[in-house]
Amino acid sequence: MSIPRRNLFRSLLAGGVALGIGLVALPSHATDAGVKVVYHLSDGIPQAARAIGNIRNHLAADPGAKIVVVTHGAGIDFLLDGAESAPGKPFAGSIGELAGRGVEFRVCNNTLVSRKISADKLAMEAKVVPSGVAEVAKLQAKEGFVYLRP
Template identity: 30%
Template sequence: MKALFHVDFDSTSTFELALANIENFIKDVGDAEVAVVANGYAVKLFVRSANPKFAQKLVELNEKGVRFYVCNNALNLHGIDKENLFEFCEVVPAGVTKIVELQNDGFAYIKP
């Protein structure tokens, strides 16, 4: 199974829900491909210094194979240098384009 989780708001409660959904999905399904696409204000959630609260959980999910894609357009809009992101984040030119690509590749779209 393939699942795409889309986050676009800088909301702690929504992000916590998304991370819990991802954990529950992996626990329930087992072998799954999971991607997270962050665009808009949500790119702020992947800045190392701004979000130590989520660091361990993100590392654990990455070690389970979860891929994290962060929108470069949103990074530029918010003045965030990609060097400040968690090292496992992959910066993509446009988050919305990555969402379409993943859906075309069979990923189910989930919006927590």
């Protein structure tokens, strides 16, 4: 007799529980309030504009989501003082609004150094991290964040 694949895992799990076998917990991608997500931005203003819309929609659907935006390369541009979207709308208001809803913005120090940009040119909501790509990896591997790239 063959067990359908979708039922195989359930059967193994039930058998393990019945036998008292300890099961290893997989990293959780959810907090008590909602899912944990890292948005990865490295492509500049158009990508940032898409991300802002995506994050607003995300929070509308899951208000308890824990969202961290990690930027490097051209992805930091929307977090620089005076940055505007293509139609000329400043990003500052959107950044402040999202930060007020718990969204964190992290900026790669390697990018700042290579582009000779002082950290005081960043939006006040931005936090500098040593490496953007290392931050994305850490959030995924060690903190259970799921990855999104708008």
